[in-house]
Amino acid sequence: MKKNNYHVIGVMSGTSLDGIDLVEAIFTYTDTWRFEIIKAETVSYTAGWFDTLKNLVSNSLEELQVIDDDYSVFLAETIKKFISKNNITDIDAVCSHGHTALHRPEEKLTYQIGNKPILAEILKETVVCDFRVEDVELGGQGAPLVPIGDKLLFSEYDFCLNLGGFANISTEIEGERIAYDICPVNIVLNKYANQLGFNYDDGGKIAASGNYLSGLGEQLNLLNFYTETPPKSLGLEWVNTNIFPLIESFKTEEKTVLRTFSDHIAKQMALVLKPEAKVLVTGGGAYNTYIIDEIKKHVNAEIIIPNADLVEFKEALIFAFLGILKLRDEVNCLQTVTGASKNHSSGKIY
Structure with missing residues (x-):
């Protein structure tokens, strides 16, 4: 009932x-x-x-x-x-x-x-x-499954952007909800922060202290996934095959990897977001000040980071909601x- x-x-x-x-x-x-x-x-x-x-x-x-x-x-x-x-x-x-x-x-x-x-x-x-x-x-x-929640719970935003292990985006185009994975985020950043003895790059401070390696940045931006049209999604297998071997081939220090990959993430976001759009940002990456500032440099959108409960628990909240919809058939x-x-x-x- x-x-x-x-x-x-x-x-x-x-x-x-x-x-x-x-x-x-x-x-x-x-x-x-x-x-x-x-x-x-x-x-x-x-x-x-x-x-x-x-x-x-x-x-x-x-x-x-x-x-x-x-x-x-x-x-x-x-x-x-x-x-x-x-x-x-x-x-x-x-x-x-x-x-x-x-x-x-x-x-x-x-x-x-x-x-x-x-x-x-x-x-x-x-x-x-x-x-x-x-x-x-x-x-x-x-995947992604969260967009039905974006549509029914967060419709006041033009884009819902989640920066977790992967970045995914959800938006309405001509009355239809479209969503897809954009690129890896913390699944890559955390690996190189771990190698330096940290759980993650707090606020993007390590990335900010590193140098941008243009050769690596260019190769990352040329990956085939980025030219594919949605629907599309990413998994760890794709990262293990396409991202880590490419990064390792440059044999560079971790803070350079973190800087270059953080810039790569911001560029990929900017290609998707629209100027003047109202963007809700959640997931652990919302706390990465360096990436958020880089996104703002690339695109003139209104970036909204909500309270901590929503930043950290929006996906769990929406899976709770998916369960309710299933119970209601x-x-x-x-x-x-x-x-x-x-x-x-x-x-x-x-």
């Missing part, structure tokens, strides 16, 4: 491996959807899980299935602690993205670990999860975004 109020938990783990994002939120529907974030938290990965998740793409399918079982239990226990710690009761559902292990939509393959029925068994709650698989089966990219996956054969209501309910 459809109702007008939903109390849900959204769960998201991104490719930048910052941790598991958890959001308790209330969604209300009158003539439009409204939301309120009640509690939000990121639970960092242990060193063991960080290493396991970092190397997922090198595992066989059989090995992934074993990891999937363990990760599903770990994820359920993490969510259970969040519920207990915050005394959360009377929830309609836990809506979880899981963690991307493989993403090769051209081969009709996408695999998110942490989407097993054991979630519902451990939590003793309704769980909505595994949102990508059906879209890929319908010929879509299985309403469209949560747009063919104009993913390239699937039709709009559909994606996900599994346990």
